[in-house]
Amino acid sequence: MAFGLPLLCSQVPSLSSTFSSASFKPNKLSKFQMALSLPSKPKKIERKLHKGGDNRTKYYMTKEKLEIFKCLEGWAEENMLTFLKRVEDSWQPQDFLPDASSESFKDEVQDLKSRAEAVPDECYVCLVGNMITEEALPTYQSILNRFTGVEDETGASMTSWARWTRSWTAEENRHGDLLNKYLYLTGRLNMKQIEKTIHYLISSGMDIQAENSPYMGFIYTSFQERATFISHGNTARLANVHGDATLAKICGTIAADEKRHEMAYTKVVEKLFDVDPDMTMVSLAEMMRKRIVMPAVLLFDGQDEKLFEHYSAVAERIGVYTSKDYGNILEFFVKRWKVGEITGLSPEGRKAQEYVCRLVERVRKLEERAHKRSLMTKSSHANAMPFSWIFNREVEV
Numbered sequence: 001m002a003f004g005l006p007l008l009c010s011q012v013p014s015l016s017s018t019f020s021s022a023s024f025k026p027n028k029l030s031k032f033q034m035a036l037s038l039p040s041k042p043k044k045i046e047r048k049l050h051k052g053g054d055n056r057t058k059y060y061m062t063k064e065k066l067e068i069f070k071c072l073e074g075w076a077e078e079n080m081l082t083f084l085k086r087v088e089d090s091w092q093p094q095d096f097l098p099d100a101s102s103e104s105f106k107d108e109v110q111d112l113k114s115r116a117e118a119v120p121d122e123c124y125v126c127l128v129g130n131m132i133t134e135e136a137l138p139t140y141q142s143i144l145n146r147f148t149g150v151e152d153e154t155g156a157s158m159t160s161w162a163r164w165t166r167s168w169t170a171e172e173n174r175h176g177d178l179l180n181k182y183l184y185l186t187g188r189l190n191m192k193q194i195e196k197t198i199h200y201l202i203s204s205g206m207d208i209q210a211e212n213s214p215y216m217g218f219i220y221t222s223f224q225e226r227a228t229f230i231s232h233g234n235t236a237r238l239a240n241v242h243g244d245a246t247l248a249k250i251c252g253t254i255a256a257d258e259k260r261h262e263m264a265y266t267k268v269v270e271k272l273f274d275v276d277p278d279m280t281m282v283s284l285a286e287m288m289r290k291r292i293v294m295p296a297v298l299l300f301d302g303q304d305e306k307l308f309e310h311y312s313a314v315a316e317r318i319g320v321y322t323s324k325d326y327g328n329i330l331e332f333f334v335k336r337w338k339v340g341e342i343t344g345l346s347p348e349g350r351k352a353q354e355y356v357c358r359l360v361e362r363v364r365k366l367e368e369r370a371h372k373r374s375l376m377t378k379s380s381h382a383n384a385m386p387f388s389w390i391f392n393r394e395v396e397v
């Protein structure tokens with residue numbers, strides 16, 4: 001359905017198609033770097049645009065586009081909010097932590113520290129990177145509240161979109177809390193340096209380049225939730241390998257949350273492809289041209305100017321988030337949203353569709369080249385870097 005005309009709320013149900021049940025496969029770092037090396041050919045997009053205050057071109061949500069999101073509120077209530085868990089049914093960080101009010105607290109902490117000794121520093125670098133990324137949650141809530149048409153206008157708005165954003169934030173808030181407390185208790189980490197890194201990261205904010213568009217925004221969040229699902233899932237696997245079953249359970253529990261979030265955002269994008277395929281397709285191509293920027297890209301601890309690069313290299317080497325993940329995520333969503341099968345597109349939409357479908361192969365080729373280059377570099381000289389998070393102990397990057 002083309003969207004030259006305003007969509008009436010009453011039309012929305014008839015537009016919905018059945019959702020195919022997804023078979024999910026997981027997927028993070030050099031991928032992003034790899035994606036960053038993709039040649040970008042900016043193309044003119046025929047659409048209402050205006051210049052933002054920062055002089056960048058931003059998408060303008062026309063009345064018709066705003067109406068779409070208003071009309072989808074009932075749908076979001078039934079299809080998006082249902083991915084959230086009731087507070088009373090939700091896990092809380094304390095479920096996984098020693099109880100400071102209990103007499104056995106000291107023993108529990110001692111057990112935790114003993115288990116933590118077997119986990120290598122390279123895993124802690126990745127765990128800390130994941131935790132810091134989670135702790136920058138204020139940045140992500142701010143981002144969601146800039147998507148025009150789905151923002152929380154009052155701070156306590158009862159629209160489905162605003163309720164989702166607040167509850168999603170509340171669910172996410174537990175991730176940083178739990179990892180922060182658990183990792184603190186291991187005694188292996190320089191918490192002051194970690195806290196400084198969080199301070200820097202939240203202060204620096206981030207621009208996901210979604211131009212305040214909910215179309216681009218929900219595409220971004222779909223990719224990001226899947227990336228965090230993969231990353232936490234892989235740290236769970238590593239924690240298990242090194243014998244810390246509690247840490248593995250923590251990371252696995254967080255990964256399961258990310259998967260639910262991914263499913264919710266993915267479903268929204270699927271619905272957008274259903275009701276406004278042209279705009280959704282062009283938005284997907286645009287986000288892919290701009291590349292999905294990692295939330296931790298501005299990591300800084302006051303010492304290492306290339307902290308993100310070094311953290312990413314460790315994540316790549318030990319398989320927490322590898323250069324193949326970006327391509328895997330892209331390929332997954334192309335299939336999940338049936339991008340190649342969408343019909344009824346405008347010439348611009350078809351161009352965007354062609355671009356996205358071809359991108360999977362291009363990304364794969366770039367991954368292969370990047371992988372070969374990194375193997376050659378590694379064989380010529382192995383490099384170790386000190387990380388302030390672990391008292392400047394060195395880890396191979």
Ligand SMILES: [Fe+2]
Pocket residue numbers: 134172175228258
């Ligand atoms: Fe999270």
Ligand SMILES: [Fe+2]
Pocket residue numbers: 172225228257258261262
């Ligand atoms: Fe999440």
